[in-house]
Amino acid sequence: MSDDAFPLRALWMSDTPVDDKEVTSAVGHVLEKDRAARARRRQVRLFGVLAVALLIPLLVWCAAYGVTPLVRGAYALMAVGCAVLIAAEWVYLEWSRQALPGPADARSQLQQTAFMLARQIRLLKTAPLWSSPVFIGVGLLAVWLYQERTHTAAFALCAVALTAWIAAGLRASSTCAKLNDQRLEMEGLLNELQ
Amino acid sequence: MPMRRLCTIYADRAVDRDDLFQDIFLAVWRALPAFRGDASVRTWLYRIPHNVALTWRARDRRRQFRESPLENEIDAGAEMDLRRLALKRAVAAMPPGDRTLILLWLEGLSAAEIEEVTGIRAATVAVRLSRSRKALQLNEVMP
Numbered sequence: 508m509s510d511d512a513f514p515l516r517a518l519w520m521s522d523t524p525v526d527d528k529e530v531t532s533a534v535g536h537v538l539e540k541d542r543a544a545r546a547r548r549r550q551v552r553l554f555g556v557l558a559v560a561l562l563i564p565l566l567v568w569c570a571a572y573g574v575t576p577l578v579r580g581a582y583a584l585m586a587v588g589c590a591v592l593i594a595a596e597w598v599y600l601e602w603s604r605q606a607l608p609g610p611a612d613a614r615s616q617l618q619q620t621a622f623m624l625a626r627q628i629r630l631l632k633t634a635p636l637w638s639s640p641v642f643i644g645v646g647l648l649a650v651w652l653y654q655e656r657t658h659t660a661a662f663a664l665c666a667v668a669l670t671a672w673i674a675a676g677l678r679a680s681s682t683c684a685k686l687n688d689q690r691l692e693m694e695g696l697l698n699e700l701q
Numbered sequence: 702m703p704m705r706r707l708c709t710i711y712a713d714r715a716v717d718r719d720d721l722f723q724d725i726f727l728a729v730w731r732a733l734p735a736f737r738g739d740a741s742v743r744t745w746l747y748r749i750p751h752n753v754a755l756t757w758r759a760r761d762r763r764r765q766f767r768e769s770p771l772e773n774e775i776d777a778g779a780e781m782d783l784r785r786l787a788l789k790r791a792v793a794a795m796p797p798g799d800r801t802l803i804l805l806w807l808e809g810l811s812a813a814e815i816e817e818v819t820g821i822r823a824a825t826v827a828v829r830l831s832r833s834r835k836a837l838q839l840n841e842v843m844p
Contacts, residue, residue, distance in 0.1 A: 518785055616748075616755075
């Protein structure tokens with residue numbers, strides 16, 4: 508390194524030191540906030556898992572003892588859809604965890620994060636497809652209502668299912684666009700580091 | 702302290718700097734059990750903050766378009782502060798790759814250590830650092 512390089516380092520290192528007490532209190536605050544946030548997230552996840560865990564056996568029971576084959580098929584599809592939703596959620600969270608910055612070197616880290624983001628994007632792009640059993644199941648129930656009960660109820664149920672399906676697709680698509688921006692940014696950084 | 706200095710380069714606003722510092726601290730805290738001693742503690746400790754800062758910056762692109770109030774937090778009366786401000790601004794204005802390398806070098810890491818942190822070959826690091834230092838001098842950071 509040239510001699511004139513060292514004044515640059517000295518200048519850089521001469522930054523006003525932060526008070527130790529301030530850092531300790533900031534660190535304590537961060538840990539406390541993180542603990543609270545993780546506890547909250549755990550509760551929300553536990554609630555979600557419990558809700559679906561209760562819903563799936565109910566749907567399976569309905570699939571076994573439904574009044575007609577159409578209704579049984581509808582409930583069976585919904586049960587399968589719920590199981591797929593849980594699996595997709597778990598996979599998405601796992602990939603998010605793997606994309607978190609860790610102690611790998613910067614290039615490997617960026618490559619891994621970009622790779623995980625690409626996987627998450629693919630998962631979200633196919634969301635309308637893998638979430639379809641739930642909505643098709645509800646659609647079949649609407650068909651049964653149309654045949655056996657009132658047309659109004661059938662149309663209403665169909666409209667609700669269709670709206671929810673479209674809303675889920677739009678939400679997945681917007682998240683997908685956001686993740687894609689991040690991935691492109693990661694790839695840009697990776698090119699910068701080459 | 703190096704973490705704080707890193708935050709001032711990657712985050713323009715004080716509130717963002719605090720956020721980034723928190724993210725870095727948490728990432729280090731969570732990664733601690735994974736440290737197996739196959740890298741030096743020094744380079745291992747530098748890897749995480751730089752990875753967090755790079756991904757943090759990419760996560761929310763809006764942050765990159767905010768105004769930079771760096772100068773508001775510097776005592777404009779002191780010559781040292783003005784030069785340090787000029788250095789910080791020059792480093793912050795560098796492309797992300799060069800910025801990462803120069804930050805590590807300013808923190809006192811050797812080319813070999815920077816290779817361990819970034820994954821870029823030491824020879825390439827040396828060439829790019831030389832170019833960046835020249836750029837800093839052209840920016841009149843140093844008299």
